[in-house]
Amino acid sequence: MASEIKQGTLDFINHLPILQVITPMLIAPVLVVLNNKTLSWLLSFVGALACLLISVLLLQAVSDGSTLRYYLGGWVPPIGIEYRIDAANALLLFLISMISAIVLIFSYSSLHAEIPEDKHTLFYACFLLCLTGLLGVVATADIFNVFVFLEISSLSTYVLVAQGSYLDRRALSASFNYLIMGTIGATFFVIGIGYLYMATGSLNMMDIAERVSQLGQNRTIQAGFAFIVVGMGLKLAMVPLHVWLPNAYTYAPTVVTCFLAATATKVALYVLIRFVFSVFNYEDSFVNELFFLLLMPLAIIAMIAASVIAIFKQNLKKLLAYSSLAQIGYMLLGLSLMSQKGLASSLVHMVNHGFTKAALFMSLGAFMLNTKNIYIKSLKGLGKSMPFTSAAFVIGGLSLIGVPGTAGFISKWLLLEAAIEAGYWLIAILIVVSSLFAVIYIWKIIEVLYFSERAGSYREVSVVTLIPIWILALFCIFLGINTSLTVDVANIAADVLFN
């Protein structure tokens, strides 16, 4: 199998998979030791940039459909741990590193408004650990390693969410709720892994896949699958296992919300995808039945119900959180169509929605810097006094709705195509209906921004704050026009996963 490893001109490229993961992990303790606010921001940012660079290199290396394999410590799997990069996770790695870099720019100017200065170092350390966890989950091909990284990211996330308590004490209960839920999810996940190990005696994904196909019908494996789906369902906030999400997003600091909304749930969904396609056999009837009978209806319920709930929310962070639930519904729907097109649409939507939601949450964060709260009323007339932030918000909103020319349109179009290809007319109509709900709740905000009398006199936020917001907003447009980054790679990824 060694021939599959890409023999690049640089030896360096072979080590990229592990560098991707350990770069932030190594920087995190350094921050704590240095204990300097500015320096820790700088180091984190440099680390995130390095991650971004690595992920771009990786994406380039695998965008032709090949696979990069890395054996940790030279131990050959199934004994050793393997890191395995193909188009699917390279895309996710890119999304995570990109968002983390942009979010860190934003945190430079906004974090002091939410967290006391002496906590910044620890905050950044935690942030980097969370980043490590998310990257690790995506990069590894060892299922126990997935669990370990998942826990790293989750534990640091609980801490990060709790940081919101300096502004609103409810962040603590939100974080606690999330902790309980997340832990149960992780436990279920590890039980599932246990079952798999019991039945196959292996932890390497490829290896398990081979043995699973040899075993045939096996109750142990099926039970393992059930636990993994529920565990990941929790982590990805599948309705009705979503209750932790709205509060966690609402009360966490904006920086954290941005980062989590854009990446965390997507990573959990990625794990589910990876297990369905690379560990289990997606053609098995029990997998198909589960998706058809349970996940697809749940996805549709999420799509409609969460959008409707979002319409009535006055707290804008909560509104966007519910809209996130609906968007997760889209992704889950794409996956549960169990077709190549559906899977590709799901992957594309992960990336597009990641940028879109980050743009929205970040511009909300910028509003918040001025208004100090996030109720819809407080945005009155800000379209005039904060034109650039508002314009970025509008772009993000358009992308969320799925207006042509924005990223959201691409993924919704692909999803529509996939649904219709599979013959689900009703679902196609429901997708559009849910988009109409999105029009309503986005319009509600735009109306307040632009068509209300000014409530207070605010000034536009600083350029440093605007830069990351506009990077994201421009990404929303760029990804809507140039689809080679998302659609082409996603198609290759879907191809890889299906074969």
Add this chain to the structure above:
Amino acid sequence: MLATMPLPFYFLIGGLVSIFLPKGVIKSSFVCLVPVIALLALLNGNWDGGFIVQFLDLELNFMRVDKLSMVFGIIFCIAAFLGNVFAFHLRESTQPFIALIYAGAAIGAVFAGDLITLFVYWELTAISSVFLIWARKTEGAYYSGMRYLIIQVLSGVVLLFGVALFFFETGSISFVKMELSSLATALIFIAFGIKCAFPFLHNWLQDSYPSATITGTVILSAFTTKLAVYALARGFPGTELLIYIGAAMTVFPIFFAEVENDLRKVLAYSLNNQLGFMVVGVGVGTELALNGTAAHAFSHILYKALLFMSVGAVLFRTGTSRASELGGLYRTMPLTATFCLIGAASISAFPLFSGFVSKSLIMSGAGKEHYEIIWLILVFASAGVLSHSGIKVPYFTFFHHDSGKRPQEAPMHMLLAMGLTAILCIYIGIFPKNLYAIMPFQVKYEPYTFEHILTQLQLLCFAILAFYILSKLKQLPSETRSINLDFDWTYRVFLPFVIRKLLLLLASTEQKGLKFFNNSLHLFLGKVYQLSGPEGVMTRILTSGTMVLFIAIILLIVLGIILF
């Protein structure tokens, strides 16, 4: 490079540039200049290959230029120019910007070679144009604009549905002639119909045009509906259904226009009536009739803009466009009165004016195909046009009894815009050959025959005679400050009423149901767990403990599905 840029981009880029120009003469001149440059680029460019863009796995064509789209492209550029000249006095950023974006969107839709591009521009016309209504900045205008926006966006959504279906049925997205035989094409047809103000889908027009600003209405009147006519002519020529729809459109607005008090609303109804002629032309679908539709759209945009301009100038000077408040303005606004009369003569199709040479193409198109009833209806509608646009608008504004108002003559730039438009109306009327030369098909029609002139004069003169006699007998509908219900009553009064009732009903049942559910849930939960969390209704019910219960249930379901 410049010449190969798709035409709408001139407007979109121009619009963006205009934001940054200083308000005043510079900005106003710039927005007048943009359509001129675009028109030159259109006429001098080489568009044989179109402008192909690859998007996903679809091939989009931004510039499908053939004779049909050319006609509409040219007139849209001219209309944008005239409208912007008329709006020269504006000292603000929104309207000049929107006028360019809106015109660009309409032109983009006209040159769209595929349905996706069409959809994008279709929605852009809707979203941009609504700001011309909101620019009036009154509460009434806000609601009116909202209704307009909802209906227009709805048209786009229906179109998108139709296009998606069409794509999955045929695998093609090119915008060519379609058969009205499947759900897909029916949806597309309805989307066109909404924008084209088909009967019962028409009220957005009469609702919004009088609500826009003075200059906004002039711009609005040119694009949206004619874009729809173009789309119908492109997609559904020869669809017989259109003949009957068009005939209905020519008739019913006449009566509404006759008793409407707001003159801009009169003109909006009259616009609807004129669209009917074009739709009939599309429905007949012969070369002659399609030429008629294109020619009529061309001349119609001009004289309708002229009428809206003259009423707009009056509104600008007097602050009202209500027939009941106006009259006798010829004393101080003679030039505006003259331009209004030219517009009125054009729309009534007097010989030597533009309506005469274009409407007759459609009439003979219908006549040649032996649609006798339709033809009679069209002749009736021609008399109707005279009644409201030809007589009512100029007569009650500038003549009739003296209102006592002595406003100034319209400002220079408005006179200039009206003058240019009036000259074009007369020019087309006198030299129809030049208009016929750019028609989609070769025109073999000669409007100026003795009998055509005679019959037209007979029709018009005797209609005027009837007007004279009836006015002497005091039988004309009086000008009173009132409105008339139209189909929009259903969604402005009736539907909200029904929905409110339903919601009340729902709310009361929901209250009861929720109470019951809450009570039983609390009983149940209180027994199983000892939980508390004083944090609002949602979180009170869904604490971590409940969540765990959820998880267990889901796990059971999953296991059940997988294992059994």
Add this chain to the structure above:
Amino acid sequence: MKFNPYLFFEKSNRLRAVLFSFIVLCVGLFIIDFFVKRYTYFEIEGLYNFYSIYGFVMFSIIIFGSRFLRFLLGRPENFYDNKAVDSEDYPTTREK
């Protein structure tokens, strides 16, 4: 004051002269139809003075029909209350 051609007709006998010539024109158009052989698409079109009579009758129908319409559907100006522009004045100050 600039030249205003409409003022020329303010004296009532001049206006009357215009009206008189208009009626003469109508009579002329009515009579001339007798001498002209028109090409027609339909039989009804060829009837004697079809256009004159049709125009006159139809115009009357429009007037009476619209009065009936107002009788049925006419409402006071503020029927739609504040959600319509019908009853509000044009905000002139903003444009001047």
